[in-house]
Amino acid sequence: MIFWVLCTVCAGIGLLIFSLQFGWWRASVSQVHARVLMYHMINYPKKKAKFNKLRVSPRSFQKQVRYLKDKGYQFIFMSELAESEENCVALTFDDGYRDNLVHADKILEEVGGKATLYLVCDRHGRDWSVTKKAKHNSGELREEEKLSDNDVKTMLSNGRWELGAHTVTHAYLPSIDRAELYREITRSKEILEKTFDVNVKSFAYPFGIYSDRDVQAVRDAGFETACTTKEGISERGTRDPLELSRVKVRGGESMLSFRLRLRTGRRK
Numbered sequence: 416m417i418f419w420v421l422c423t424v425c426a427g428i429g430l431l432i433f434s435l436q437f438g439w440w441r442a443s444v445s446q447v448h449a450r451v452l453m454y455h456m457i458n459y460p461k462k463k464a465k466f467n468k469l470r471v472s473p474r475s476f477q478k479q480v481r482y483l484k485d486k487g488y489q490f491i492f493m494s495e496l497a498e499s500e501e502n503c504v505a506l507t508f509d510d511g512y513r514d515n516l517v518h519a520d521k522i523l524e525e526v527g528g529k530a531t532l533y534l535v536c537d538r539h540g541r542d543w544s545v546t547k548k549a550k551h552n553s554g555e556l557r558e559e560e561k562l563s564d565n566d567v568k569t570m571l572s573n574g575r576w577e578l579g580a581h582t583v584t585h586a587y588l589p590s591i592d593r594a595e596l597y598r599e600i601t602r603s604k605e606i607l608e609k610t611f612d613v614n615v616k617s618f619a620y621p622f623g624i625y626s627d628r629d630v631q632a633v634r635d636a637g638f639e640t641a642c643t644t645k646e647g648i649s650e651r652g653t654r655d656p657l658e659l660s661r662v663k664v665r666g667g668e669s670m671l672s673f674r675l676r677l678r679t680g681r682r683k
């Protein structure tokens with residue numbers, strides 16, 4: 416008798432933990448609304464690293480994009496979001512890590528996928544994690560290899576990548592004044608367009624932190640879409656194109672978690 420009570424309690428606790436982790440009871444967001452997925456690095460986790468959540472392994476990424484393809488998702492660039500039809504997914508990569516070319520690009524080629532790269536202009540030798548929190552002084556992101564301009568040109572020429580802006584220095588927007596804000600946002604667009612001879616119409620807020628002032632600056636600079644790090648699926652019709660939510664894909668996440676969040680947009 417006690418045995419069965421214990422079994423029931425354990426099963427109940429297990430179900431509760433599972434439910435809290437995956438939020439399976441949430442209603443699916445209709446496929447009319449495109450999914451915007453957020454990635455940073457496609458690389459193997461490093462021992463004792465602080466930012467392994469930003470490293471999705473190549474094998475996991477391959478499984479994820481194969482799943483998207485098998486489910487009939489159409490891969491779109493951020494510039495195609497406004498006209499997107501049912502069952503669309505926009506993959507986005509923030510910052511400009513070199514593994515986006517070394518690993519992600521090959522895997523995208525396999526499935527006929529494409530993605531938008533939010534590239535920091537002045538990205539070499541910088542540790543932007545310090546900009547936000549001084550205690551993040553491990554230098555981990557500074558040491559991580561970034562894409563060279565030539566790498567980016569290679570990616571753009573193969574048709575699988577579109578460029579978006581992510582400020583000049585990966586600025587922490589709340590800490591800078593108005594003049595600096597315009598420099599970071601407007602200049603980032605100009606620099607990328609001049610360097611790579613492309614139109615840059617999309618922006619991603621560094622750290623996902625921004626205010627109304629920053630949204631206005633992004634609008635004034637002429638961007639058509641802007642991504643936040645707010646978790647979710649922005650719905651067509653009600654969404655603000657300059658404050659788009661994204662489904663965050665984390666390193667070490669299971670396929671079950673990926674599939675459920677693709678459905679609901681959120682972890683919790």
Ligand SMILES: [Zn+2]
Pocket residue numbers: 509510581585621622
């Ligand atoms: Zn970033």
